[in-house]
Amino acid sequence: MTMTEARDCPTILAQTATAVGPLLRSRVCRLPERIRHVCGLHFGWWTEHGTARDAPETRKLLRPALTLLACQAVGGPARAAHPAAVAVELIHNAGLLHDDIIDQDPLRRGRPALWATQGVPAAILAGDALFFAAVQALVGAPGADVSVPVLLDTVQVLIEGEYRDVLLETGADREHEALQVAAGKTAVLLACACELGAAAGGADPERVRHLRAFGHHLGIAFQCADDLLGIWGDPGTTGKPARSDLRHRKVSLPVAAAMAQDSPPARHLRELYRARTPLGDDDCARAADLIEQTGAREATERRALDHVADALRHLDRADPSPVPAAELSSLAHLVVHRDR
Numbered sequence: 001m002t003m004t005e006a007r008d009c010p011t012i013l014a015q016t017a018t019a020v021g022p023l024l025r026s027r028v029c030r031l032p033e034r035i036r037h038v039c040g041l042h043f044g045w046w047t048e049h050g051t052a053r054d055a056p057e058t059r060k061l062l063r064p065a066l067t068l069l070a071c072q073a074v075g076g077p078a079r080a081a082h083p084a085a086v087a088v089e090l091i092h093n094a095g096l097l098h099d100d101i102i103d104q105d106p107l108r109r110g111r112p113a114l115w116a117t118q119g120v121p122a123a124i125l126a127g128d129a130l131f132f133a134a135v136q137a138l139v140g141a142p143g144a145d146v147s148v149p150v151l152l153d154t155v156q157v158l159i160e161g162e163y164r165d166v167l168l169e170t171g172a173d174r175e176h177e178a179l180q181v182a183a184g185k186t187a188v189l190l191a192c193a194c195e196l197g198a199a200a201g202g203a204d205p206e207r208v209r210h211l212r213a214f215g216h217h218l219g220i221a222f223q224c225a226d227d228l229l230g231i232w233g234d235p236g237t238t239g240k241p242a243r244s245d246l247r248h249r250k251v252s253l254p255v256a257a258a259m260a261q262d263s264p265p266a267r268h269l270r271e272l273y274r275a276r277t278p279l280g281d282d283d284c285a286r287a288a289d290l291i292e293q294t295g296a297r298e299a300t301e302r303r304a305l306d307h308v309a310d311a312l313r314h315l316d317r318a319d320p321s322p323v324p325a326a327e328l329s330s331l332a333h334l335v336v337h338r339d340r
């Protein structure tokens with residue numbers, strides 16, 4: 001198919017799901033029986049009894065979409081990036097499985113998290129299985145000598161980011177550290193998604209570097225948006241309990257930005273966060289108000305937009321083909337304007 005017009009975001013994501021969804025599933029279906037079953041439960045492909053679910057695909061395959069488009073942006077065919085697209089989505093899900101255990105979060109995408117229904121050992125092992133399935137997706141594909149080390153380095157940074165996030169919850173209030181967390185636990189995988197796509201498309205190192213930087217900045221913007229949704233998002237659309245980040249005294253980007261100040265609302269917020277137990281409904285509402293009073297909500301919104309602008313500058317410098325460039329730009333805007 002020759003594409004002449006840029007697609008809108010719902011179409012990009014739907015077509016990515018059509019192209020990558022079956023490959024993802026066939027990769028997971030190669031896992032041994034019992035672990036395959038729990039992985040499929042996590043993806044929502046079947047019920048506990050093994051009955052297929054025919055619910056429409058509700059997951060947004062944002063990372064695979066970036067991979068395919070980065071490949072096309074440098075003139076490669078999308079299919080060249082299929083193994084990388086599958087790999088980044090598997091890593092993402094491996095991380096989510098472990099993250100829900102670490103956060104003791106019983107909900108994922110509005111459904112019970114795997115650990116909550118199958119137990120922690122099953123969820124740990126499912127995460128491990130998906131992690132190695134991601135490596136297997138790249139091994140044997142063209143360019144594995146480059147893509148596998150990139151993926152493995154990415155996972156090390158993800159782990160560091162997740163661990164820094166855990167340490168932040170214990171009460172450190174440095175904004176710099178919250179940005180390190182965003183770079184580690186989120187931006188690195190979006191950067192990797194773009195890098196692997198560009199490399200699969202045969203780009204020279206300079207274009208790969210700019211597409212990677214595009215993904216990195218998009219990732220920081222993504223985390224800003226995620227953290228704003230974690231406080232002010234509608235639980236009906238986010239699939240997470242209202243103000244869940246505040247409840248668990250998470251030092252997300254807006255919280256860190258607020259706490260970095262020396263104003264009365266910032267001091268009140270720091271006091272609220274000194275509590276050892278999860279915050280109650282009234283305290284969460286109060287904390288959200290205090291953050292807003294410090295101007296940190298607006299500052300985080302601005303930060304997200306600044307990173308989108310940086311991302312688009314790098315995209316431009318990668319000298320991309322016009323249609324994939326327009327689609328990458330649409331996805332970049334979607335990241336900061338989404339509601340879940």
Ligand code: FPP
Nearest residue numbers: 091094095096098099127131158159162185
């Ligand atoms: C979600 O953060 C967490 C991540 C996106 C990264 C998780 C990474 C790891 C557990 C380390 C890597 C491990 C493997 C096996 C690849 P969040 O809690 O802020 O977001 P949430 O609200 O969606 O849970």
Ligand code: MG
Nearest residue numbers: 099100103105
């Ligand atoms: Mg979490």
